[in-house]
Amino acid sequence: MNSLILLFVSAGYLCLLFVIADIAERRSRTGRSLVNNPYIYSLSLAVYCTAWTFYGSVGRAAEHGVQFLTVYIGPTLTAPLWWIILRKIIRICKQQRITNIADFISARYGKSRGLGVFVTVLCLVGIIPYISIQIKAISGSLSLLSGSPDAYDRSFFLTDPAFYTTLLLGIFTILFGTRTLEATERHEGMVTAIAFESLVKLVAFVALGVFVTFGLFDGPASIFSKAIQLPALKEQLTFGPGHTTGDWFWNCLMSMAAVLFLPRQFQVAVVENVDERHLDRAIWLFPLYLFVINLFVLPLAFGGHILLADLPIHADSYVLMLPVQYGQKGLALLAYIGGFSAATGMIIVETIALSVMVSNNVVMPLVIGRPSWQSRVGTGSFVINTRRITILVFLLMAYVYYRAVSHHFSLVSVGLISFAAVAQFLPAVIGGLFWKGGNLPGARLGLWAGSLVWFYTLVLPTLVPALLPAELLTDGPLGIGWLRPQNLFGLNTLEPIAHGMFWSLLANLIGYLWGSANWPQSSIEYNQAILFVDIFKLSRALDNSVVWRGKVLIADLRSLLTTFFGPERANRAILRYAPDESSGQKSLYADAQLVTYTERVLAGAIGTASARTLVASVAKEEPILVDEMIRILKSSQELILVNKELKRKSAELERTTRQLSEANERLKAADMHKDDFLSTVTHEIRTPITSIRALTEIVHDTPDMDPDARQHFLGTVIKESERLTRLINQVLDLERIESGRYQLSTERLYLPELVTEAVDVVGPLATEKAIPIRVANHTEPSDSVWGDRDRLMEVIVNLLSNAIKYSDRAAGPITITTHTDAGALVLTVQDKGIGIDLAHQELIFEKFYQTHAVRQTEKGSSRSAKSGRVLKSSGLGLAITRRIIHLHRGTITLESKLGEGSCFTVRLPLAPEGAVAYEKQ
Amino acid sequence: MKNNKFTVLIADDEPNILLSLEFLMKKEGYRVLIARDGAEAYELIQREKPDLLLLDIMMPHMNGYELCQFVKQSPEHQHGKVIFLSAKSRDTEIQKGYDAGADLYLPKPFSTRELMAKAQELLA
Known part of the structure; x- marks a missing residue:
């Protein structure tokens, strides 16, 4: 394939990324962020898989078998722990505006500048080679596909396509990594592009795997059965003497640290995280991605070994050479693009992360530390330009490293050494997250010790054939055997990487x-230790608990903020924290909250250490003793607790008060009800007594009375006495029902029988008013109900006599029907009497509705109060009727229209066949 | 009979009270008018201009207070004496009756002898 075409394809692919990133940036500005979902987040995490994965896994699998998997097993095993560790890191970084791993460690250990520089340098030393192998991968794949000689054979770098690719990448990275100075340091365009690249490399690798496994072989079984026949490969399939569990363990541990602490991983996982909840999905999506991309590694490695054994190529190039050898140009190009994606993704994110790290932890502290230089920082663009330059510088450094050194190593070994470097952060970070006792001297000591051992055991040996004598490895420095870098203290059961990891981490941990x-x-x-370790407890308190004392002019803070973020943002911050300042009636000095806020936003732009230096330079700070600070922190925490408790108590109090006043209302209502009831009852009693007294007095005082009249009067006296008795019984009944002492003696009843009896009882009344009563029964004899015969009889009689009372012959007949409906026996009593208007239909079931009616007529115009029959007392009859029906678990309803008659409907549950009496009420 | 020049209106919604009062008044020689509710009473008052009114308070359509006020405020009826006969027996209720212009308020159950004596007095 023509190398020019490949260059064009590469450039075209980068342009596509550019477009994707641009779209994402635009959408993010209009509030329709693409990045705000767990899938993009998880895919961006897959920047973990570099060219090393894409080409190197196959190479490593061909040489060492399944051990390549450790790099993926580590992250997979620990992904569930992210919920504890990564979430905490994310929360802390958001709170403190931390934008890289060096800042993180430096911030935790007292915003130490020295520590930040150290971590940055360690990252640089560890990762520049790692970037260079990505360039090597791109260049190698280019030359493989174009058939031209490897780049480092060219005498002049200007003829090297890799050089131009590097420059192109530099430009792309600058464009999307350093557009504006943001306190949050998030780059949505870049993240989207990276997620897209992750997708491309996955598709490309799987496509290749499918092609080789099913196109060149007859499925995985065929590859493995052929591989097992070759002694060299058979060894790779077994967990033989070449592998030790120790190697596996240390490799897994190393990759666990790498997936979190590599600058690019920290960038995508922490800094670019939009929402902590995305972790929920990423915890399984990311391991799933790793699983899928590793699925075809062994088939490709073995397939390549079987098919390409005759070619003089390294196993790292199987991925490209397999399709090339079998004439699949399109697939080869796809593989190239996949590898290109893997490499560029890593380069872009890593250089951005490193540039932020260097500018925040090395350049800014230097510049800001010198008052004479401080003025030159003048604008935010100084920070941005610093980052742009560092990006280019790193890429060129990596390119130089690639030209000069990297052809000595395979992809994987360089990658692993980088991993081991980053793993040195493990004690400082994990300790810092969970142990308040971890401190700066410990972190410093641990990091120094670990890094030195790392350098000695892992980096030094890589220089051996080229720069150092081979005896260093075989005999040790100056012939001291137990200092041999790869067999320190005689430890020779581990392979070099695991060996280096073991000693460096041990030294690191002990030092820490x-x-x-x-x-x-x-x-x-x-x-800081408290803010880190107790972040979840403190989250809400943090903005309020400020451990700082001193004097800063607001004007000074304003100029600091303006310098880096422009006047508008500075104004907003000052308005928020010093609202008085704008109104003119304020102190000239900023309060602690504004100072802290300023330092925090500055930290986002120039790093925690520099921000601290900068704020300290304008502030007259007074030192705070540890005890005092603890007291301040504690009291603010206590204050919050007390506040919470107070809130809870006052809510409780409010609730109780509400309940009390409700109860009071109810009592008042009940009291009024009782009052009403009493006065109504006495009224009802007075009426017949009045008649009785008057009539008997008349009879008594009129000896010469006409016998017929006398008889009539005495008869009336008897009736009124009966009425009185009935009333008293009703009151007693009602009282018994309401106090729950009313006993029903239930039996199985056939309601239509009761209807017949009731009609007989009211017969005389009806005959007197000449109103016909019609009975219609639509039930079967088996449709019985459980009930109290006397009570139900009372109900039917009451309903019938009411109907008679409010009807006359002219109106029409009274109809009483029985039928069944939906498990209930339904009884209706219909009259054509005067009816009841809607407003009073519910009220008539209340005790002595009459009182209410009269009250109403007292209030309103008496002439218009035509509410039908309610005006004459319905007494207690309907109130008792309804309560009796309720005791039978039934309902009674009324439909009525004024002037057209009323219809009472009683529904009682049907007694199940053969059932015994339900529980007595 | 000495009392036949007087017309008495009895308004009550209780038939048995009407029965006794009608008997008593007729026995004393008064001309008796019967009203079973407030509206009926109102019509009779306007038509017959009774000299004595025995009024219940709680009646349909128009209550006793209203009837009494009507009588006492209208020049052509205000000669009529009003006696309330009511089961309402609280002080406030009685006061309300006198406020409406009543000449007498007898809570039920009342003494027929007392009623007749007071009626005689009022009409004398």
């Missing part, structure tokens, strides 16, 4: 613990 235990913590360190 020993340092932390033997030196005291400064107050700012203790402050």
Whole structure:
């Protein structure tokens, strides 16, 4: 394939990325962010898979078998822990505006500048070679496909396509990594492009795997059965003497750290995280991605080994050479693009992360530390330009490294050494997250010790054939055997990487613990330790608990903020924290919250250490003793607790008060009800007594009375006495029902029988008013109900006599029907009487509705109060009727129209066949 | 009979009270008018201009207070004496009756002898 075409394809692909990134940026500005979902987040995490994965896994699998998997098993095993670790890191970084791993470690240990520089340098030393192998991968794949000689054979770098690719990448990275100075340091365009690249490399690799496995072989079984026949490969399929569990363990541990602490991983996982909840999905999506992309590694490795054994090529190039050898140009191009994606993704994110790291932790502290230079920082563009330059510088450094050194190593070994470097952060970060006692001397000691051992055991040996004598490895420095870099203290059961990891981490951990235990913590360190370890407890308190004391002019802070973020943002911040300042009636000095806020937003732009230096340069700060600071933190925490408790208590109080006043209302209502009831009852009793007294007095005082009249009067007296008795019984009944002491003696009843009896009882009344009563029964004899015969009889009689009372012959007959409906026996009593208007239909079931009616007529115009029959007392009859029906678990309803008659409907549950009496009420 | 020049209106919604009062008044020689509710009473008052009114308070359509006020405020009827006969027996209710212009308020159950004596007095 023509190398020019390949260059064009590469450039075209980069342009596509550019377009994708641009679209994402635009959408993010209009609030329709593409990045705000767990899938893009998970895919962006897959920047973990570099060219090393794409080409190197196959190479490593061909040489060492399944051990390549450790790099993916580590992250997979620990992904569930991200919920604890990564979420905490994300929360802390959002809170403190931390934008890279160096800042993170430096911030945790008292915003130490030295530590930030150290971490940055370690990252640079560890990762520049790692970037260079990505360039190597791109260049190698280019030359393989174009058939031209490898780049480092060319005498002049200007003829090297890799050089131009590097420059192109530099430009792309600058365009999307350093557009504006953002306190959050998020780049949505870049993240979207990276997620897209992750997709491309996955598709390309799987396509290749499918092609080789099913196109060149007859499925995986065929590859493996052929592989097992070759002694060299058979060895790779077994967990033989070449592998030790120790190697596996240390490799897994290393990759666990790498997936979190590699600058690019920290960038995508922490800094670019939009929403902590995306972790929920990423925890399984990311391991799934790793699983899928590794699925075809072994088939490709073995297939390549079987088919391409005769060619003088490294196993790293199987991925490209397999399709080339079998004439699949399109597939070869896809493979190239996949590898290109893997490499460019890593380069872009890594250089951005490193540039932020260097500018925040090395350049800014240097510049800001010198008052004479400070003025030159003048604008935010200084920061941005610093980053742009560092990006280019790193890429060129990586390119130079690639030209000069990298052809000595395979992709994987360089990658692993980088991993081991990053793993040195493990004690400082994990300790810093969970142990308040971890301090700066410990972190410093651990990092130094670990890095030195790392350098000695892992980096030094790589220089051996080229720069150092081979005896260093075989005999040790100066012939001291137990100092051999790859067999330190005679440890020779581990392969070099695991060996280096073991000693460096051991030294690191001991240094960290020993340092932390033997030196005291400064107050700012203790402050930060609490803010880190207790972040979830403190989250809400943080904005309020400010451990700072001193004097800063608001004007100074304003000029600081303006310098980096422009006047508008500075104004907003000052308005928020010093609202008085704008209204003119304020102090000239900023309060602690504004100071802290300023420092935090500045930290986002120039790093925590520099921000601190900068704020300190304008502030007259007074030192705070540790005890005092603890007291401040505690009291603000306590304040929040007390506040919470108070809120809870007052809510409780409010609730109780509400309940009390409700109860009071109910009592009042009940009281009024009782009052009403009493006065109505006495009224109802007075009426017949009045008649009785008057009539008997008349009879008594009129000896010469006409016998017929006398008889009539005495008869009336008897009736009124009966009425009185009935009333008293009703009151007693009602009282018994309401107090729950009313006993029903239930039996199985056939309601139509009761209807017949009731009609007989009211017969005389009806005959008197000449109103016909019609009975219609639509039930079967088996349709019985459980009920109290006397009570139900009372109900039917009451309904019938009411109907008679409010009807007359002219109106029409009274109809009483029985039928069944939906498990209930339904009884209706219909009259054509005067009816009841809607407003009073519910009220008539209340005790002595009459009182209400009269009250109403008292209030309104008496002439218009034509509410039908309610005006005459319905007494207690309907109230008792309804309560009796309810005791039978039935309902009674009324439909009526004024002037057209009323229809009462009683529904009682049908008694199930053969059932015994339900529980007595 | 000495009392036949007087017309008495009895308004009550209780038939048995009407029965006794009608008997008593007729026995004393008054001309008796019967009203079973407030509206009926109102019509009779306008038509017959009774000299004595025995009024219940709680009646359909128009209550006793209203009837009494009507009588006492209208020049052509205000000669009529009003006696309330009511089951309402609280002080406030009685006061309300006198406020409406009543000449007498007898809570039920009342003494027929007392009623007749007071009626005689009022009409004398």
